[in-house]
Amino acid sequence: MTEAPNYIKALLKPNGKQSQGKRVWSIDLETVWLPFFYATNVAELTAIPLDSLGAPIRLAYTADGSVKFTKSGRPATKVVKEISDSVKMVKENFTANLISFANTVRTENPNTYNELVRQAQEAGAPIRERDKQNLDNAIAKQREAELMALLKGIETAEAKGIETAEAKPRNKKGDTIGAKA
Numbered sequence: 001m002t003e004a005p006n007y008i009k010a011l012l013k014p015n016g017k018q019s020q021g022k023r024v025w026s027i028d029l030e031t032v033w034l035p036f037f038y039a040t041n042v043a044e045l046t047a048i049p050l051d052s053l054g055a056p057i058r059l060a061y062t063a064d065g066s067v068k069f070t071k072s073g074r075p076a077t078k079v080v081k082e083i084s085d086s087v088k089m090v091k092e093n094f095t096a097n098l099i100s101f102a103n104t105v106r107t108e109n110p111n112t113y114n115e116l117v118r119q120a121q122e123a124g125a126p127i128r129e130r131d132k133q134n135l136d137n138a139i140a141k142q143r144e145a146e147l148m149a150l151l152k153g154i155e156t157a158e159a160k161g162i163e164t165a166e167a168k169p170r171n172k173k174g175d176t177i178g179a180k181a
Contacts, residue, residue, distance in 0.1 A: 002108045008101055022057055024079050024087045029056060037086060052082040 021030040037053060040046040060068040060076035068076040079087075106113045 002105045005101070007097075022077075022079070024084065025091050027087075029079065029083075033083065033087060037083065046086060048082050048086060052080045056080050056083050 021028045023029065024033055027033060034053060034056060037046060037048050041048055041053070056079055057077050058080055060078045062068045070076050078084075
């Protein structure tokens with residue numbers, strides 16, 4: 001059996017802490033990323049500028065230099081590039097470590113690993129089949145509802161004396177497309 005490194009064991013333990021601040025890569029900026037990057041600067045592993053650590057969330061601007069607003073009317077913010085880039089690097093390295101660990105276990109215990117994959121696929125088969133059936137049924141109902149709405153629209157149009165069989169496509173102005181002016 002492969003001995004898992006402590007950092008892998010730590011990833012699998014419940015933590016219970018839920019913060020509510022600005023998130024970067026779904027992780028809280030104020031309580032996780034900033035203390036981490038302060039520590040990496042102290043350990044001289046990174047050299048993130050102090051102004052980036054001191055003001056990590058900045059007002060977003062449009063191309064013409066005016067303040068950018070969200071659709072809801074709030075001012076838009078963004079995480080400063082140096083922190084955003086550092087988080088991206090951590091994410092890429094984290095992913096590489098997960099892949100490396102999985103490959104190590106797979107290489108050292110190929111039979112056990114492959115058997116677990118087979119069992120998991122077998123256990124998941126009824127769920128995948130149920131989801132496929134439910135999706136197929138939902139799509140069929142959706143298509144039926146769309147067809148019924150279309151037929152109802154045609155019936156309504158015909159009842160009002162509007163010709164539907166020879167209806168021609170119209171542009172935004174309501175003019176028949178392809179009609180000669």
